[in-house]
Amino acid sequence: MQFLKRLVVALACALTLGLACLLALLIQNPETEEHEHTWIIIFLVVLLLAGILIASCLYAIFKSQHYTEENEILNKQLDHEGTMYSRTSELYERTRRLNHDLKSYLLIILGYLENAEYEQARLHLVEILDRQLKMNLIHYESSGEINAVLNDKLSYAEQHAITLDMHISGEVPREDSMNVAILLSNLLDNAMEAAEKAELRKVQLEMYEEKGMYYIDIINTVNASVLHHNPKLQSTKKDKQQHGIGLKSVRHIVKQLEGSLQMFEEDDAFHSCVSFPMQKG
Structure with a gap:
């Protein structure tokens, strides 16, 4: 071509x-x-x-x-939607299974207590907390798509020793939740990929509503200036055509949301800031 x-x-x-x-x-x-x-x-x-x-x-x-x-x-967005649907289904299944098993756990503990076997009841509670309820799940308002993305990225961060701080408030309009979920997935992927190369592995996510606008700020640590060496933010992976789609998808979604995207560096950190109106038109 x-x-x-x-x-x-x-x-x-x-x-x-x-x-x-x-x-x-x-x-x-x-x-x-x-x-x-x-x-x-x-x-x-x-x-x-x-x-x-x-x-x-x-x-x-x-x-x-x-x-x-x-x-x-x-196609990239469809892949993300499929992944998020799978993650949402997985979270739902885990919650449903836990609710089903919780009754059995409580009945066992009740039996110990009725027989005055307090130490056994305590040990059983400890086992449940350590093995069955050890899930760091995030629940963000009523958006299953956003929940799935945040929990998936939190799990990835824990597995790769990345500190992921999240401060979330406000409420994304329901009609925008899928687009916002895909946008978050792409930006958080980029942020964590960059943070993995830094000495201090840290990513911060802030989502909030203010004066009719919704703001998403993602900040990740960097060892050296990204914009100085790669001002156009082109993919550094081998399959540049495939991996370069993520940022194009972000810009495409921001345009659909009638919002704006800013990317800049400050204090050894890279900032990706998205804002869009809560009501369109």
Whole structure:
């Protein structure tokens, strides 16, 4: 695709140069014989038509690339939605199973207490707390999608020794919850990937509502300036085309939310800040 684009641009430049030369020839030699004059005009018309054809090809190429990028973003979002659905189902199943088992646990403890076996009751409670109820689950308002993302990222942070601080308030509009969940997933993935390379592995998430706007601020530690070495924030992974979709997806979602995205560095930390109106239009 890149080679084809360069070829078309080169041909367009060559045709433009040819047209300019022929026009200059006509202007400098007005006494040119009539048949030569006719052939030059015909050649100019052919060059003009070729230029129009090349312009049409360029437009088709750029349009095709735009549609390809749109499809990649949509496919990425579908993948995220599938993952979040799976995570939500998993959390629901774990909660349902725990509720089912809790009655049995309480009946066993009640039996110990009725028989005055207090030490056994205490040990059983300790076992339940250590083995059965050891789940650090986050419940964010009524959004199952956002809950799934936050719990998934918290689990990842714990497994990779990353401190993930979350301060969440306000309420994301229900119609925006899926978009916000996908946006959070992409930005938190990028933040934790960068934090893993830093000496102090820390990511901070703040979500809050203020004056009709909803704000999402994600801050992660860095060892060196990201924007200095990579101002366009291009993916540093081997599969650049695939891994570069995340930020495109974020920008696409921010546009859908009629919001804004800011990325900057301050005090050895990288900031990703999103804001959007609670009511659209």
